[in-house]
Amino acid sequence: MNHSNSASNKPIVHMDKVNKYFGSLHVLQDIDLEITPGEVVVIIGASGSGKSTLIRCVNGLEEFQNGHIEVDGNELLPNGKSSKALQTIRTEVGMVFQQFNLFPHLSVRDNVTLAPIKVRRLDRGRATEIANKLLERVGISDQADKYPSQLSGGQQQRVALARALAMEPRLMLFDEPTSALDPEMIGEVLDAMRELANEGMTMMIVTHEMGFAREVADRVIYIHGGQIVEQGSPREVFDNPQHERTQNFLSRVLKH
Amino acid sequence: MDVTFEFDWAAALASIPHLLPGIPYTLLISFGGLAIGFIIGIIFGLLRISPLHWLRLPAGLYIEVFRGTPVLVQVLFIFYGLPQILGGPINALVAGIAAIAVNSGAYISEIVRGGVESIERGQREAGLSLGLSRTQAFRYIIWPQALRRMIPPLGNQAIISIKDTSLFSVIGVGELVRQGQVYIATTFTALEVYLMVALLYLAITWSLSLILRTLERKGLVGQ
Numbered sequence: 001m002n003h004s005n006s007a008s009n010k011p012i013v014h015m016d017k018v019n020k021y022f023g024s025l026h027v028l029q030d031i032d033l034e035i036t037p038g039e040v041v042v043i044i045g046a047s048g049s050g051k052s053t054l055i056r057c058v059n060g061l062e063e064f065q066n067g068h069i070e071v072d073g074n075e076l077l078p079n080g081k082s083s084k085a086l087q088t089i090r091t092e093v094g095m096v097f098q099q100f101n102l103f104p105h106l107s108v109r110d111n112v113t114l115a116p117i118k119v120r121r122l123d124r125g126r127a128t129e130i131a132n133k134l135l136e137r138v139g140i141s142d143q144a145d146k147y148p149s150q151l152s153g154g155q156q157q158r159v160a161l162a163r164a165l166a167m168e169p170r171l172m173l174f175d176e177p178t179s180a181l182d183p184e185m186i187g188e189v190l191d192a193m194r195e196l197a198n199e200g201m202t203m204m205i206v207t208h209e210m211g212f213a214r215e216v217a218d219r220v221i222y223i224h225g226g227q228i229v230e231q232g233s234p235r236e237v238f239d240n241p242q243h244e245r246t247q248n249f250l251s252r253v254l255k256h
Numbered sequence: 257m258d259v260t261f262e263f264d265w266a267a268a269l270a271s272i273p274h275l276l277p278g279i280p281y282t283l284l285i286s287f288g289g290l291a292i293g294f295i296i297g298i299i300f301g302l303l304r305i306s307p308l309h310w311l312r313l314p315a316g317l318y319i320e321v322f323r324g325t326p327v328l329v330q331v332l333f334i335f336y337g338l339p340q341i342l343g344g345p346i347n348a349l350v351a352g353i354a355a356i357a358v359n360s361g362a363y364i365s366e367i368v369r370g371g372v373e374s375i376e377r378g379q380r381e382a383g384l385s386l387g388l389s390r391t392q393a394f395r396y397i398i399w400p401q402a403l404r405r406m407i408p409p410l411g412n413q414a415i416i417s418i419k420d421t422s423l424f425s426v427i428g429v430g431e432l433v434r435q436g437q438v439y440i441a442t443t444f445t446a447l448e449v450y451l452m453v454a455l456l457y458l459a460i461t462w463s464l465s466l467i468l469r470t471l472e473r474k475g476l477v478g479q
Contacts, residue, residue: 060384
């Protein structure tokens with residue numbers, strides 16, 4: 001699965017003292033983080049804690065003001081000054097968004113083939129072959145000729161997953177992938193993500209699905225106020241949280 | 257004073273063959289001007305949303321100047337004013353097309369800006385996250401969606417510009433109103449002829465509306 005020539009024990013994401021400000025608001029504070037290839041990391045925290053901002057820094061959708069971020073050997077510079085490395089990183093890092101962000105003017109299949117054709121320069125036949133295989137894998141193959149608006153939310157999010165996977169990413173980012181879904185559709189998206197995790201994909205997931213986090217995560221990170229407060233295995237963080245903030249947060253979200 | 261008035265249907269119908277030669281001019285000035293205006297609109301509309309201040313500024317200036325002055329003054333300026341600079345006369349047809357071009361171009365710039373800005377930020381982010389360059393994300397994701405949303409306001413602008421060409425009778429270009437005026441000068445049937453002129457404008461603008469509505473119904477535009 002891993003085609004990279006970098007040694008597999010070398011971290012695929014390396015963040016060192018990363019700081020980000022929105023005006024005077026210090027949204028990420030001295031973030032140090034390493035992600036190992038194959039690792040599934042779930043990031044939890046209250047809304048506004050900086051967890052989405054953190055993963056959006058990894059593929060440069062958010063700029064950071066100082067510190068150091070390296071993704072698969074490509075260095076991102078502060079304040080967005082790294083356009084060439086950024087492009088390389090984005091072709092290797094897939095992302096699934098809360099609002100799906102499918103392209104409404106393209107069919108489901110064309111949503112999936114666009115980037116492989118335009119970025120990877122695959123011919124249409126080869127790209128379609130890959131798209132069909134991925135759509136079948138996420139259970140959407142019979143909807144390939146429809147437009148996104150004709151699909152349910154759960155189906156749209158599975159298409160978004162297939163679209164990201166078509167670039168054969170080495171790392172997948174998930175930004176609250178089930179938060180915009182009706183409850184009955186959450187399971188189908190989590191199933192597709194679980195399958196991906198089992199295949200060894202490196203994943204960074206921001207989610208409020210604690211049951212899923214406990215089951216799938218290799219590591220859980222709790223963020224509060226732009227800082228990593230606590231991290232560890234799901235058992236460590238969920239069953240025996242060390243910090244009062246983590247305990248408070250978990251008692252609130254696990255109650256219902 | 258006892259004025260009995262009778263509408264002369266025969267005179268109205270008789271005027272039509274004399275008015276029809278104006279239609280090609282009206283259409284040529286309208287659609288020729290709009291075609292150039294569309295190109296101007298794309299360029300200046302995109303400059304208007306450029307991240308670079310020194311590109312935004314001239315675009316904003318152009319839009320303000322040509323939206324803020326009457327199209328009649330613009331065509332008079334081009335037809336009578338510019339020759340003083342150029343040192344030679346300008347063809348009335350060319351002046352008319354140019355006036356519609358720069359005038360509609362200013363409005364279309366705003367339509368383009370609005371259309372592009374109406375596309376959700378997430379669309380661009382999704383494109384960038386897939387490794388598309390900013391140019392590719394614009395070309396394959398944002399622009400096609402923006403264009404669909406722009407078609408209804410563009411249709412609106414086309415109808416306005418078609419009607420604006422009626423003002424160009426003042427520079428003697430042989431469009432619909434001009435043909436009517438020339439005919440009335442010999443027959444003195446102003447009421448009948450101007451009614452026919454109005455109906456011919458309505459026929460043009462209504463056909464355009466119908467085409468646009470059909471496009472919208474088929475889901476080719478909007479969303």
